Amino acid sequence: MKTINFEQEIKSLLPLFQPESLAIIGASENPFKPSGQPLVSLINAGFKGKIYPVNPKHTTLCNLPCYPALIDVPGSVDLAIIAVPAKYTLDQLQQCADKGVKGVIIFTSGFAEVGPEGAKIQMEITELAQKTGMRVCGPNCMGIFSSRNALMANFSVTELPEQVLVPDFLGFISQSGGFGAAIYQMIKEKGYGFSHFVSTGNEADVDFSQYMGFMARDNYTRVIGGYLEGVKDGQKFINATDMALQNNKPILLIKAGRYPAAAKAAASHTGALVGSDKVYSAVFKQKGIIRIESLEEYQIVLSILASNKCPKGKRIAILATSGGSGVALTDKCSFYGLEVAPLQAETRAKLDNVLPAFASSANPVDITSAILTQPGLLEQCAEIVINDPGIDMLITAYWALHGDRTNLEQMVRVSKKTDKPIFNIVWGPEEAALQALHFLNDNLIPAAKEVDFAIRSLAVLADYSEFKTARSNKNNEDYSIQAPPSAKKMAGEILNNLKPGAKLTEYEAKQVLRAYGISTTREVLTKTTEKAVQAAKEIGYPVVMKIMSPDILHKTEAGGVLLNIATDQEVVESFNKIIENARKYNQDALVQGVLVQEMLSGGTEIIVGAGKDPVFGSTIIAGLGGIFVEVLEDVALRVAPVSNLDAREMLEELKGKKIFEGVRGKEPVDKNALVEIIQKVSRLVEDFPQIAELDINPLLLFPKGAVAVDALIVLQ
């Protein structure tokens, strides 16, 4: 349902990107002003549609007739740019609506970013857009550039790039005008073509996710990029990433606000809630979004994608021209998670055949200074190594020589014969190195002089390949854990009859968990000492006894939990003691009874829980209990729904994961049981979105199976 709406939303963006007619309200012919730059650029770049300048002060602008008001424009208008002061903006937007304009770009600033008064006017823009179905980009934005149709509807990209090595490549969306323009400039300079470039501004109507969705569906976009500070609607964002995955388009985002200081700065920059970076990080993992950490990495990742050779795995070979640089490259590969893999005996034999005696054919391969004296050696070695079936990619480092392209041409030839990426680290005097890098870049051979950026880029792309491979396996993408209708009914009887904000007692919460197939301690809620003794006998000694009251959530604090109760008499005493303590703790507390519970020993303490993120909705956490969570905050987080693979990856990222394999003489525990419970919790909070918080703490995980010992559920 949501997805269908989202498809429609995306389609409605077409007039923003492919208008056949365009009006500029408040137009001028001064190319240094936002009101003039689009007009001049559209004409110079050869925009194919009709252009209507609108400004009562002129009769012509740039030799085009200029209209006093939008209503005076003779034909229909697909897209309008509004470049008038803030106080006139809403009126002009209304005129757009009256004229039947389909898309509007508002350059004007002075709205939500300046304070509450501006936010109020912005809200009216939003309402007008929603009421009329007219799509609005901005306000407070730099506009839209589309290359195919020379749509220069912005004041940042003023001309079509002269030379494009890879046309129809990157669609870029930026939540910062200035920083976005800087990124545009750097990527353009490398020759990578932009399909579209959008500065989103305050997103009064169209938001970051809708632009992403548009580019996921767009035929001229191969890669989706962006600078992101935050989205308001997580579900839309996920819809857009799913579309990109379906269409096999990588998403490369610079996401600001990883650290609190930056998140604060971003919030003050956009005037919007940016959400928790931990949750974004979870979504990025679940959806294979590539988080780009620097402008240099952006260029390099794009250069590898532009070459159409993504590393399929993490096994890298190194070809160096000195022992020292081979060692240094090996360190970097390890640091960034790539495996400097052993070469096959056959490969080494072939290398030994061409290398001088003092060289080394082990990975890192050291071809030594023989590269200078043995023509073709670099090419021979590269070809031998890249054809090793145990290798996913090659990185080679050599010295640029003034005016000598021998090595470069060798690398171009080798690269053309393989579908695995070969990355060239080129060192040397600045000018020679730059020329070499330009030559390689022009031949679509990935190359740089910075080892760190290069290897990290290869590593993130290897991760991306592994993400896609793992997700292409249906078993991994299994979200199929479904509760039977009876379970939903049972849980619903409890959850649907409670008031908003209600807190379930442990006893109630565990009934819900059991309904969803999660084992809990055996337990009986008792209201008299007699019933308690009877229950204890049935369960078997020793038992635990706990106060059950919706008004007492911190049971231990209230003296409401007694452990290791071993006899009938102790049960009676404990029952009375617990009731007495509860009265003392909160004399108005509604007491439902005393829970008599089996006392488990052994097992590994785990916590599994769920929460709500204001942007992305239900989140799921899992971690090792006790000091792991308290001291190390060692928990893994995902957003619901969590697939089988997601759950397994959660456990893999825990620092204390060694515990699962058994330490201090313990047996390994039942990880599969935990994976299933994580998915069941995910299913439960999806079936009952009114659950704001769920905690199973501890869950005891055994060599076979797992049992929830305590649990808490809080409704919204």
Place this chain on the structure above:
Amino acid sequence: MKTINFEQEIKSLLPLFQPESLAIIGASENPFKPSGQPLVSLINAGFKGKIYPVNPKHTTLCNLPCYPALIDVPGSVDLAIIAVPAKYTLDQLQQCADKGVKGVIIFTSGFAEVGPEGAKIQMEITELAQKTGMRVCGPNCMGIFSSRNALMANFSVTELPEQVLVPDFLGFISQSGGFGAAIYQMIKEKGYGFSHFVSTGNEADVDFSQYMGFMARDNYTRVIGGYLEGVKDGQKFINATDMALQNNKPILLIKAGRYPAAAKAAASHTGALVGSDKVYSAVFKQKGIIRIESLEEYQIVLSILASNKCPKGKRIAILATSGGSGVALTDKCSFYGLEVAPLQAETRAKLDNVLPAFASSANPVDITSAILTQPGLLEQCAEIVINDPGIDMLITAYWALHGDRTNLEQMVRVSKKTDKPIFNIVWGPEEAALQALHFLNDNLIPAAKEVDFAIRSLAVLADYSEFKTARSNKNNEDYSIQAPPSAKKMAGEILNNLKPGAKLTEYEAKQVLRAYGISTTREVLTKTTEKAVQAAKEIGYPVVMKIMSPDILHKTEAGGVLLNIATDQEVVESFNKIIENARKYNQDALVQGVLVQEMLSGGTEIIVGAGKDPVFGSTIIAGLGGIFVEVLEDVALRVAPVSNLDAREMLEELKGKKIFEGVRGKEPVDKNALVEIIQKVSRLVEDFPQIAELDINPLLLFPKGAVAVDALIVLQ
């Protein structure tokens, strides 16, 4: 004693760097051969001393008289370069000794790096050097370059640099010829002058540390740099770093082999044991050595040092020209451990005074695109911000404009007026950015386009300043914990009477610990059940009983430990049981008796230990016990001696350090007691170097004091 020797060793290197006469054995005049390059370069560069080519095949070379053999050279020879095949090398070296040559550089390869046979000849080189006192650089090296005297005694640096911005700056030592040459080239290109550049080769005689020591004492070296794979003698390395610290010279090392794959590659590259990177890492921390992670970082750290403005602390201000780039820079600062500190109210008021209304004066300061329209704004803002007393450094990011140096000149002016570093991130079209970077670099203003390298470089230099400040406080540098003579005597009575390889029982080990003032559990070694009961009564129930035998070190495994013994009768039964179990476990074991020990409860489990590193000698570890050490390997390591500050820093780097402050309702524990014990263990292993291994596990740390519960000492 050691240090005095080291001073002499260093002085003896002078002829390698400042010879007044130089012979080249096996000389040629072909500048493309190692045998010819030095001769040509020495003449071209204007070396002031005498040059004697030696080669029986020639009578003149490069217009200089050429001698058939070294003996034929008329005057004395300070330094000889040997560039003859490996098989003639030893003979020529002997001739150098006969001639009274003081320093020799052997270019020739084919020694330890090619296998055992080569290693044998190399050993003879070492012996000849040691016997004669003649100092040898190499073999298998590229030689030595010194700039002051135009000493081109190498085949890597062939000419004096044309333009040197900062003369007498960097002394560089490289354990890789090729990689070292690459580093040389990149640093030279920035205009930073080398005092000396050494390729160390196989280090048959002079080693990395001696060159470091030489540069620490050298008047023309301000900064010591190097590419390091490993040293053989850790003490010498430490002596050299201490000298550098005394002389206020930063040490910047690229240390290879952080990860196993690279360590393996380095070992095969140098043919030498490279040692544990963890121990190097500890030494770097204790001695303030700056570990450089990339060539780019090398250039940038040098550029900041060259400007003579090192950040004194970690508080950074950001001046950006777009909100987005300010946010992105803030994230990077947080990532690399810098603090984007709040600006003082006065600073913000001054900023608000000059900034446009839509800009932001909070750190990160966003001066917006007003930088383009308000001349002088960048300079004004930078000056206001850098003068904030709560700020240690400033980073600013702006766009390079073709042919327009306005911003650059502003930054030069501001930088000249402050002693705090101002770093310039310059973005823009490649050519404009390069020109801007060159201009700033030529004015000794630190600048780059890569944010990551820039901020990481500022962070490592802030760390270095903090290291020096902390060490300048005498209390922090306190190594004064001394054992009284009686303690040394008591411990000596036990330790000096044991055979090499002996393993002390817990009872013996704890006596040693107590002698050094480390509290242990109260305990009595008993040989009869009667004595055991008596002991238990004195200690107070409950007690622990343990088998004591030098042949049973894994006491628990042998059934030799019983806990929670509460009555006289249980003592008797336990005694007999333990003896019986010990007999079953190892019927030949020498049993010294049964240890009756107080049973402690509560406290936080800690481990403190000592070990031996083949390179650096005694090492000290400390960590949290239990799963922290077993699952997370959460231990801090240092080499002995450990100062008070070192010990405190060890605890600071533990992942689980939150435990010390008290978690789960526990009181904070006595960190000072632990700091003292770490230092006492350090003192103990220094006083008794025969201790190969020492383990206190667990040490129970209480809110007041700490008690060793179990201990182990193994001798070498």
